[in-house]
Amino acid sequence: MSESAPPPPAIVATKLxxxxxxGNTEVMAxxxxxMTVASGEIVALxxxxxxxxxxxxxxxxxxxPPNAGTIAIGGxxxxxxxxxxxxxxxxRRQHIGxxxxxxxLIPFLSxxxxxxxxxxxxxxxRRTSRTRALELMDYLGVADRADNLPSMLSGGQQQRVAVARxxxxxxxxxxxxxxxxxxxxxxGRQVMELFAxxxxxxxxxxxxVTHDHRSLDVFDTTYEMEDGIITKQLGNSLDDFRDLNQxxxx
Amino acid sequence: MNLAFKDIQxxxxxxxxxxxxxxxxLMIVMGMGGIxxxxxxxxxxxxxxxxxxxxxxxxxxxGPFAELSRVPPxxxxxxxxxxxxxxxxxxxxxxxxxxxxGKPLRIAVLGLDWPTDQGDWxxxxxxxxxxxxxxxxxxxxxxxxxxxxxxxxxxxxxxVVGITGSMISAxxxxxxxxxxxxxxxxxxxxxxxxxxxxRAARESRGEANDLIARQPSLLENASRPTSQLPAVASSQIxxxxxxxxxxxNVETVKSIISGWGDVSVFTSEGQKELLLRGTVEKAxxxxxxxxxxxxxxxxxxxxxxxxxxxxxxxxxxxxxxLIGASNAVILGLILQQAxxxxxxxxxxxxxxxxxxxxxxxxxxILANADLVQLAVVVVIISVGSSLMGIWKxxxxxxxxxxx
Numbered sequence: 001m002s003e004s005a006p007p008p009p010a011i012v013a014t015k016l017x018x019x020x021x022x023g024n025t026e027v028m029a030x031x032x033x034x035m036t037v038a039s040g041e042i043v044a045l046x047x048x049x050x051x052x053x054x055x056x057x058x059x060x061x062x063x064x065p066p067n068a069g070t071i072a073i074g075g076x077x078x079x080x081x082x083x084x085x086x087x088x089x090x091x092r093r094q095h096i097g098x099x100x101x102x103x104x105l106i107p108f109l110s111x112x113x114x115x116x117x118x119x120x121x122x123x124x125x126r127r128t129s130r131t132r133a134l135e136l137m138d139y140l141g142v143a144d145r146a147d148n149l150p151s152m153l154s155g156g157q158q159q160r161v162a163v164a165r166x167x168x169x170x171x172x173x174x175x176x177x178x179x180x181x182x183x184x185x186x187x188g189r190q191v192m193e194l195f196a197x198x199x200x201x202x203x204x205x206x207x208x209v210t211h212d213h214r215s216l217d218v219f220d221t222t223y224e225m226e227d228g229i230i231t232k233q234l235g236n237s238l239d240d241f242r243d244l245n246q247x248x249x250x
Numbered sequence: 251m252n253l254a255f256k257d258i259q260x261x262x263x264x265x266x267x268x269x270x271x272x273x274x275x276l277m278i279v280m281g282m283g284g285i286x287x288x289x290x291x292x293x294x295x296x297x298x299x300x301x302x303x304x305x306x307x308x309x310x311x312x313g314p315f316a317e318l319s320r321v322p323p324x325x326x327x328x329x330x331x332x333x334x335x336x337x338x339x340x341x342x343x344x345x346x347x348x349x350x351x352g353k354p355l356r357i358a359v360l361g362l363d364w365p366t367d368q369g370d371w372x373x374x375x376x377x378x379x380x381x382x383x384x385x386x387x388x389x390x391x392x393x394x395x396x397x398x399x400x401x402x403x404x405x406x407x408x409x410v411v412g413i414t415g416s417m418i419s420a421x422x423x424x425x426x427x428x429x430x431x432x433x434x435x436x437x438x439x440x441x442x443x444x445x446x447x448x449r450a451a452r453e454s455r456g457e458a459n460d461l462i463a464r465q466p467s468l469l470e471n472a473s474r475p476t477s478q479l480p481a482v483a484s485s486q487i488x489x490x491x492x493x494x495x496x497x498x499n500v501e502t503v504k505s506i507i508s509g510w511g512d513v514s515v516f517t518s519e520g521q522k523e524l525l526l527r528g529t530v531e532k533a534x535x536x537x538x539x540x541x542x543x544x545x546x547x548x549x550x551x552x553x554x555x556x557x558x559x560x561x562x563x564x565x566x567x568x569x570x571x572l573i574g575a576s577n578a579v580i581l582g583l584i585l586q587q588a589x590x591x592x593x594x595x596x597x598x599x600x601x602x603x604x605x606x607x608x609x610x611x612x613x614x615i616l617a618n619a620d621l622v623q624l625a626v627v628v629v630i631i632s633v634g635s636s637l638m639g640i641w642k643x644x645x646x647x648x649x650x651x652x653x
Contacts, residue, residue, distance in 0.1 A: 010628060026369050054652075058649065058652065062571060063647075063648050063649050063652070064649050084283070089571065089575075089576065089648075090574060090576075091308075092572070092573070092574045092648075093573060093574020093575075094574070098572065098573070100651075104569055104651055106566045106570070107260065107566065108256050108257040108259070108260035108563075108567060109251075109253075111255055113251060113256070116251060117251060117253075117573070118573050118574075120251055121570075121573065121574055121575050121576075121579065122574070126251065147371070149260070165374075166572070177652075232576075
């Protein structure tokens with residue numbers, strides 16, 4: 001009886017480095033940062049402001065390529081230093097969902113159209129995309145605001161629409177940068193639990209940059225970053241949380 | 251989902267105002283083309299309408315439109331005797347300026363060869379052609395005279411019996427049609443004092459003449475009208491219009507008349523050429539160049555507007571790139587808006603122009619060929635001017651969505 005090979009990790013980031021400027025103004029934003037995230041795993045990335053979390057996240061998100069290091073997603077090598085191995089824009093559309101601190105909705109599209117556009121860019125029909133968008137928005141509690149423009153929604157509602165957009169294409173990787181910053185504690189927790197649910201039920205790999213320690217229990221793994229270097233990797237245990245809460249940096 | 255229309259819908263007020271601005275700019279470009287076309291049409295209109303095959307004018311002149319021409323009235327009969335000529339008519343043409351309701355009124359006076367030509371060929375919009383040898387006139391609508399109105403010109407009062415539409419001289423003055431005799435009376439009208447002075451001068455010259463000294467009764471002639479003095483030439487006409495018999499060869503007749511030492515002959519096409527290359531050439535070129543300049547300005551303004559519109563949504567464009575929109579989607583967004591703006595602007599230009607141009611003092615003719623040409627130019631401008639915006643959009647990094 002032959003055993004099938006285990007699926008490749010959803011994200012393998014190896015020794016990522018990124019510097020900005022040159023000479024006297026050179027800043028090393030990220031140095032030899034490595035991370036492996038399995039499919040279905042939800043990871044928190046913690047660290048003080050300026051520690052390189054967002055740089056790391058945008059590098060993995062194929063938005064801001066690193067100067068050095070490699071990134072493979074779903075077993076496919078996508079970046080080798082600054083060299084793209086695939087069509088990054090197409091790859092992003094198919095495999096990665098983003099949620100940012102600001103909701104980043106397109107102001108001239110209604111809430112549901114903001115969700116639909118992500119699907120329609122991939123070729124999904126108008127009707128199918130609308131049905132799925134409504135399902136997602138209903139799940140996130142914003143279906144009743146489907147036809148409103150972003151300017152007519154509260155910050156929390158906008159963020160939930162942004163989450164719906166990130167989930168729309170059932171991406172294998174979801175990257176979220178401070179997604180709960182604009183939400184109250186209850187809504188913030190709901191979003192984190194939603195990410196965990198998506199990770200565990202859909203098998204997506206989720207990386208969340210957060211300062212919100214109240215929801216750390218939903219994460220499978222927690223990384224800590226400082227001065228561009230990933231310094232700690234903690235499991236999801238009570239002891240680990242205790243360690244984190246004692247860290248003055250947070 | 252059409253992103254271009256969604257954006258327009260979202261910023262409808264701004265889009266409408268921008269389109270009106272571009273529309274008014276295009277209306278000026280369109281109007282310039284119309285004025286250019288109007289000058290050409292006006293210049294050649296009379297030559298076309300009078301339906302003459304040949305024009306016989308004073309030797310070595312380019313008359314009667316491009317320059318002054320004077321030929322004797324007897325030339326009409328001389329020309330009529332040439333084989334192949336069906337009819338010949340006097341052509342009397344001059345421009346006068348009078349005061350009417352406190353405003354200057356310029357009239358291009360055209361004499362009809364009464365009774366051969368009563369103006370039945372005139373494009374009347376009201377009234378009738380001339381029925382009397384004197385004191386009737388047909389005026390163009392642009393002169394703003396009313397049917398039955400009495401107009402005093404010189405010493406005589408004329409009744410407006412007909413109104414024509416679009417009968418304009420090459421210089422843009424409205425045409426008024428009189429019998430040839432009346433047209434000459436208007437042209438050669440002199441005030442009473444001038445007549446008295448002229449008679450006194452004649453008597454003075456006569457008294458010094460040997461012939462008068464021998465026959466004093468001859469001096470009585472000095473007080474008679476100029477036209478009755480055999481020694482003085484009678485009133486001249488501007489040209490003779492010739493209509494050929496069917497089957498006659500234009501070149502043959504032209505070469506016969508050209509052989510006379512006192513006249514030059516032009517075909518109708520030749521007259522049009524003289525007008526277009528002479529009288530209106532500079533105005534035509536000036537307006538043509540101004541039109542090109544305006545088109546270039548319109549293109550620059552449209553480019554700036556489209557670039558600004560692109561900058562306004564650069565964050566959305568970065569976001570679209572971030573979530574995987576292809577360059578074709580971004581390009582389509584900008585290009586479609588540019589074309590919609592151009593098309594709507596063009597439609598506004600046409601609608602506004604159609605309402606405004608008829609009120610202009612000179613004719614503005616929106617010819618179909620010019621409208622199609624401008625439409626093509628607008629599409630080219632729209633596409634061309636969006637290139638700067640497209641370039642900017644393609645340069646933007648998806649990273650900018652996060653800032």
